[in-house]
Amino acid sequence: MHNNNKELTLSAPLSGPVLTLAKVPDPVFASGAMGDGIAIDPLNDTLHAPCAGVVVHVARTGHAITLRADNGAELLLHLGLDTVELQGEGFSMLVKEGARVSNGQPLLRYDLDRVAQQCKSLVSLMILTNSQDFQARPITLKSVKVGEPLLHIIRRQASGAQAEADLSGETFVGHIRIAHRGGLHARPAALIRQTAQGFKSKSQLHFAGKSAICDSLIGLMGLAVGEQDEVQVSCQGTDAEAALQALLIALSTALAEAPHAVAPAPVTRHNRTAEAGVLHGVCAAAGLVSGPLFRLNAISLPMDAGSHDPAQQLHALDTALTAVRSEIGSTLAQAKKHKHIDEEAIFAAHLALLEDPALLDAANASIDRGMAATHAWSQSIDQQCEVLAQLGSPLLAERANDLRDLKQRVLRALLGETWHYDVPAGAIVAAHELTPSDLLQLSQQGVAGLCMAEGGATSHVAILARGKGLPCMVALGSTLLDQQQGQAVVLDADSGRLELLPTAERLSQVRQAQLDHQQRRAEQQTQAHHPALTLDGLHIEVAANVASSAEAADALAHGADGVGLLRTEFLFVDRNTAPDEEEQRSAYQAVLDAMGEKSVIIRTIDVGGDKQLDYLPLPIEANPVLGLRGIRLAQVRPEILDQQLRALLHVSPLSRCRILLPMITEVEELLHIRQRLDALCSELGVSERPQLGVMIEVPAAALLAEQLAEHADFLSIGTNDLSQYTLAMDRDHAGLASRVDAMHPALLRLIAQTCAGAALHKRWVGVCGALASDPLATPVLIGLGVSELSVSPVQVGEIKDRVRHLDVAECRRISQSLLKLSSAAAVRHACHQQWPLS
Known part of the structure; x- marks a missing residue:
């Protein structure tokens, strides 16, 4: 056995065929919730120590034992599945808690036939319970005999960005009676740990005068909580209440099979203890x-020399006030329509303030004395804010905030393009x-x-x-x-x-x-123009998301393998008329030219709903993101898409131009556009057909990926919209911002299904949403079958560097297990453990 502070080779504790955790017929072990490790289907009747160490925990029912190796790795050796229910029958423990054992020493014996007949499965596990500190790498997946080398244990590099428990906010406490047969043994303990890891708060279990943090499997099992014992759960942090409820539910869910499972007890509130200054x-x-x-909170104004023409300045202020009133009026109309009562009250107050004679009279008097409209308006607001501040009322202080907001809006309208902070x-x-x-x-x-x-x-x-x-x-x-x-x-x-x-x-x-980050970025940039190959030789294309030819040139300079998404809306917004065919062709050609010999994926116009165009009046919609947007706009106004397709068919060379369709939800939409594209090619005498791809940003499209891939040349996943549509959460909602996370297992399952459907027709899948730019997600996306990542130009070098450190086989194995986790937080935690960010 080789053992130093970093590496440890574990020998086989049993003889028999070796299985990966993913093949263990138990969701808790298979998902990696307890940690990384290996399984053996045993052929012998004695469990041996895989290394030298100390026995830190012995299960009361004799079916499991935990060792702490000399390098700090903690190993749970668990004989069979659901063997806790045998209550120790057929098991004979040969060592005591606290004992020092040598490598290969017998730890427990069991009656092979008797246990095999009474338990769910004899498959036994060796789990690394502190996987956050160590990594397990299998040496063999064939049959082994006791004592043969089985696993390498390697200490992980400490990550500077390790998440700390969040100790701001209140402490919440609840009580629950453990009704699970066998008490709080390894499996329910793992579920508790996994649940706790989904929150920022620090969570603890208290029993019989002892406490254990919910992050520690050993600690939880070490409490020796038996069936019918009552435990106290405490959570402290900004999301403590949610964490407590989740833990109480997890405890009662684990007990679902028991007829006397109890409902979570009421939550009691303790004194707030904030994490100072965070x-x-x-x-x-x-x-x-x-x-x-x-x-x-303030636009800076230059010194005002005075002596301005009062009539001119009054006209300027009137024009600015009219523009701002109009802006607020339309916002107010939307708030009324959607019955957003709070917003309605705020904007109604803003409109009233803009009519306030105290404000207007003071500004007009200053203008009459030769002051500039900008300074007159600014000064009249500041004076009013001072008066309100001196009254000492919180309600009036809020009104001062509203006034400052109006000061900004009117100043911007007055200054036009010249304002600056x-x-x-x-x-x-x-x-x-x-x-x-x-x-x-x-x-x-x-x-x-x-x-x-x-x-x-x-x-x-x-x-x-x-x-x-x-x-x-x-x-x-x-x-x-x-x-x-x-x-x-x-x-x-x-x-x-x-x-x-x-x-x-x-x-x-x-x-x-x-400084280290800048240096690393500089090193990554020197390699950015080389292909991104994984350790086992798979080429991953790393392209860039751009919105103009200037950004495309920037992307090429940063080493992008192409443009994975050109957003064409930049041509259509902030203008009074639509761009004509020639203006569009010229803009698309400029992007192609800027990319040298590399391909460019151009998404057709994605406006409508919440992105309105002045020259394209569409009805105001109750749910804009569920309304006329993307390809649906083309169905209502086909001439807009026709003109865009004509412009695209005139670029050269067409072989480097790929067309991407947004917001597709069914195959007929794709077939209709494909037929229209064929007709235009015939009409224009174009013999070459550009590749036609589909955006996967609606759950329906992900679920129909196989059918879409039959008729599309490629699929590109837009994770931003796919997240909000799958989770039913507005991606711009501040209160939900932390939960709109594309690493949610539901999103990952849709990505996996998209890749599987595309593979049946040998089509490639890319990701152009924000998730592609997240280095933590890179191994997951590759593991699920994505072969192209389209990222922000500045991140090309970083993502390519990340790809070069990955093993695809490992990515596939681990990504499949992530699909079984319960939350985005659990997925991110697992990714930090498996693939730490440098």
Whole structure:
């Protein structure tokens, strides 16, 4: 046996055929919920120690034992499935808890025939219960004899971004009686651990004066909780109440077979204990940065020399006020239509404030004295805010916030394109919510990161932030806006944390991490122009998502293998008339030219619903994202798609142009467009047919992938929309932002089904949604059968580097087990364990 601080070779504890965990006929073991490991179908009657170590736990019923090896690896040796129900009959334990054992020493004997007849299966397991610290690599999957080498155990590299338990928020406590036959043994303990890992909070089980954190399988089993024993569960953190309810349900679900299972007890509330100086939010664009916090609440105005023409300035202010009233009026109409009572009240108040004589009279008086409209308006608002602040009423302070919001809106209307924020380079910007135009300007001003009180992780702002490589967090809550201007903070978007009181040591550590990251990015960029080949030689295409020829040129410079998604909406929005065929052809040709010899996937126009065009009046819809959008618009206005297809058929060479159809839900839609494309080819005398692909962004399309693949040349998965449609959660909803996660097992199952359906017709599948840009997801997507990833241009080098460190066979094996997990959090946790991010 080889043993040092990093590596350990485990010998076979039993003789017999070796199975991977995925083949174990038990969902808890097979899913990897307990940890990584191996199984043996035993042919002998004695379990031996796989290495030297200490016995840290012995099951009361004699069917399982846990060893701690000298290097710290903890190994659960579990003989048979459901053997806890034999209550020790047929088992003879040969060692005691706390004993030191040598490699190969007999640990327990059992009556082979008797146990085999009475239990579900004799398949026995060797599980690495602290898989977060160690990795198990099988040496053989053939039959083994006791003592033969079976597994390599390797210590994982410590990851700097390990998620910590979240200790802000309240403590919640509940009680439940354990009714599962055999008490809290390995299987229910694993379910409890898996449930707890789906939350940020710290969860503990308390019994007979002892406590165990729910993260520790050994700790939970070590409590020796028996059938009918009552335990206390406590959870502390921002999501503690939800964690407690989930744990109580998990405990009672595990007991479902018992007739006397009890309902979860009422939850009791304890004193709030906050994690000092940390705000928690949702990662919209990954990264770790530090810098001064800069609250974005004022457009900076230059000095005003005065002596302006009052008539001119009054006209400018009137025009701006009319524009803002119109904007607010349409927002108010939408709020009324959707019965959003709170929004309606806010915007009705804003409209009333815009008519407020105190504001208007003060601004007009300043303009009469020769002041610029911008400064007059700004000054009149500031004076009103000061008056309200002095009254000391929280309600009136809220009204001051509304006034500041109106100040911004009217100033923007007055300044047009010339407005800008005065933000220092290297700052971390805090705002209620940013618009895409805000983000583009801030990016040019060299800010280090962005954080918002509201917003969603797949919003357009989030997509832009990822594209610019700007760390960004959303849904941090209104406390963000109360922070002191200029204080040094750490934005750890990877872990969803904004640290408000970092020590000098922490700031230094973050700066070093930033330097390391920049160096790693530079190294990745030197290799970015080479193909992305996995360790076992599979080529994964890493393309880029772009919206213009300039972005395409940027993508090529970053090493992209092509354009995986050209969003053509950039040609249609922010204008009064539709682009004609020649303007479209010229724009598409420019993108093709910018990409050299590489292929370009061009998505047909995806507007409608929530993306309205001034020159294309569509009915206001109760549920815009479920209405006329994507290919459905082409069914209502076929001339728009026809013109776009004609423009695409005129680009050269057509062999490098692939057409992608958004929002397809049935095969007939695809066949109709294919026939239309064939007819246009004939009409234009084009002999070459461009490849035609389908966006998989609606669950119906994923479920029909096999039928669609029969008629499409390729499939491209849009994970942003697929997430919101599958989970029935608006992807821009701040309150749900943390839950709209494409790593949800339901999404992964749809991706797996898409790849399986496409494979039957030998079609390739790509991913162009945000998940493709998430390095944690790279091994999962490859394991499920994706062969093309389309990412933000700045991430091409990073994702290619990630691909080069992966083994496809391992990705496939582990990805299948992830489909059985219960939540996105559980999937992400498993991925961090299996494929740590460097």
